[in-house]
Amino acid sequence: MLRGVLEVLQPYEAGKSIDDVSLEGKKPVKLNSNENPYPPPAEVIRAALEALKKANRYPDSSYRRLKKKLSDYAGLPMEHVTVGSGASEVLDNICKAVLEPLDKVVLPVPSYTMHLFLSMIRDVHPVYVETEDKGFKICAEDILSASQGAKLIFLCSPNNPTGLTIDREEIMAVVEGTKAMVVVDEAYHEFCGKTVAGSVQEHENLVVVRSMSKFFALAGLRIGYALASSDIAQSLEKVRLPFGISLPAAEAAIKALENLKYYESIKKEILGERERVFQEISGIEALEVLPSEANFLLVGLPDTPSVDEIIKALGDNGVFVRDVSKMPGLRKNYLRITIGKREENNRMLSGLKKLFSSC
Numbered sequence: 001m002l003r004g005v006l007e008v009l010q011p012y013e014a015g016k017s018i019d020d021v022s023l024e025g026k027k028p029v030k031l032n033s034n035e036n037p038y039p040p041p042a043e044v045i046r047a048a049l050e051a052l053k054k055a056n057r058y059p060d061s062s063y064r065r066l067k068k069k070l071s072d073y074a075g076l077p078m079e080h081v082t083v084g085s086g087a088s089e090v091l092d093n094i095c096k097a098v099l100e101p102l103d104k105v106v107l108p109v110p111s112y113t114m115h116l117f118l119s120m121i122r123d124v125h126p127v128y129v130e131t132e133d134k135g136f137k138i139c140a141e142d143i144l145s146a147s148q149g150a151k152l153i154f155l156c157s158p159n160n161p162t163g164l165t166i167d168r169e170e171i172m173a174v175v176e177g178t179k180a181m182v183v184v185d186e187a188y189h190e191f192c193g194k195t196v197a198g199s200v201q202e203h204e205n206l207v208v209v210r211s212m213s214k215f216f217a218l219a220g221l222r223i224g225y226a227l228a229s230s231d232i233a234q235s236l237e238k239v240r241l242p243f244g245i246s247l248p249a250a251e252a253a254i255k256a257l258e259n260l261k262y263y264e265s266i267k268k269e270i271l272g273e274r275e276r277v278f279q280e281i282s283g284i285e286a287l288e289v290l291p292s293e294a295n296f297l298l299v300g301l302p303d304t305p306s307v308d309e310i311i312k313a314l315g316d317n318g319v320f321v322r323d324v325s326k327m328p329g330l331r332k333n334y335l336r337i338t339i340g341k342r343e344e345n346n347r348m349l350s351g352l353k354k355l356f357s358s359c
């Protein structure tokens with residue numbers, strides 16, 4: 001009765017929710033889903049609450065006001081914008097619009113596993129491009145040599161889980177060297193200030209996907225968007241669900257885009273902490289940490305203690321980080337650690353120091 005692909009697919013494993021754990025009075029430190037540790041500003045919360053009063057009505061299915069704000073924010077005309085319930089839905093809409101069974105999809109690894117997951121649901125032929133031997137650097141030459149006859153290429157910059165960005169020249173060389181659609185996932189772009197969104201008007205095969213879950217601290221409300229040529233953006237509008245973004249979420253997102261100063265101020269805190277945490281972890285001899293341009297760090301682990309022991313020891317102290325060791329493209333064990341508030345980072349750091357003081 002069910003499609004064969006569902007026999008091999010496992011449900012997407014998100015970072016453990018705080019609701020799933022009992023902490024016996026300890027305040028949990030959630031550093032496992034690359035969320036923003038700060039809440040949205042009061043104006044944004046008020047806008048969502050106000051919208052609840054109209055919850056008996058459907059939202060405007062074209063989301064015109066939201067798209068106008070996003071178009072101003074991205075510096076592109078509105079017809080280049082498509083929206084969705086999180087970047088996840090936008091990525092799914094792309095797969096829905098583009099992929100047919102057995103299409104070739106190129107994925108550098110390690111990268112965001114939803115790219116693979118959403119492609120696999122369409123019965124595609126995935127082709128990995130390994131990057132670990134090159135220090136996780138993603139080069140156009142490697143991508144293009146794997147892309148003969150490909151329909152879709154996923155790039156992620158800054159990349160989850162490495163935190164590294166892909167050089168603009170490399171991205172544009174891929175875009176110009178292939179007939180495939182090139183999706184650049186920029187979910188974390190505000191943390192590095194780099195984007196290729198300005199090139200979507202001249203490049204029909206370039207799609208930039210963004211999220212409001214990270215910099216804009218709206219992970220719980222589910223807002224994402226993509227920037228693309230008007231043809232592609234309008235096609236993606238055809239395949240999305242008409243009311244995928246709830247009314248409170250749309251109103252909160254509009255208000256968030258009017259409060260950039262607040263977001264810049266919390267970004268400054270996060271980037272300061274990223275540097276401090278990077279330096280602290282670099283000082284632990286047994287660990288390797290990559291310099292990140294996002295709001296998380298990838299930390300390479302030694303063989304002992306085991307990754308399960310590390311996760312358990314931190315978890316017993318209420319600190320949750322992500323074990324990404326089983327991600328395709330990683331040959332040894334790694335943790336991905338989100339940058340939290342100062343006191344949260346301190347609890348995580350003291351846990352790591354305790355574990356590795358004798359190594």
Ligand SMILES: Cc1ncc(COP(=O)(O)O)c(C=O)c1O
Nearest residue numbers: 086087088112160187211213224
């Ligand atoms: C690279 C990347 N893209 C997209 C997403 C999904 O974002 P959203 O919450 O907007 O669905 C994530 C979430 O962690 C991510 O890391």
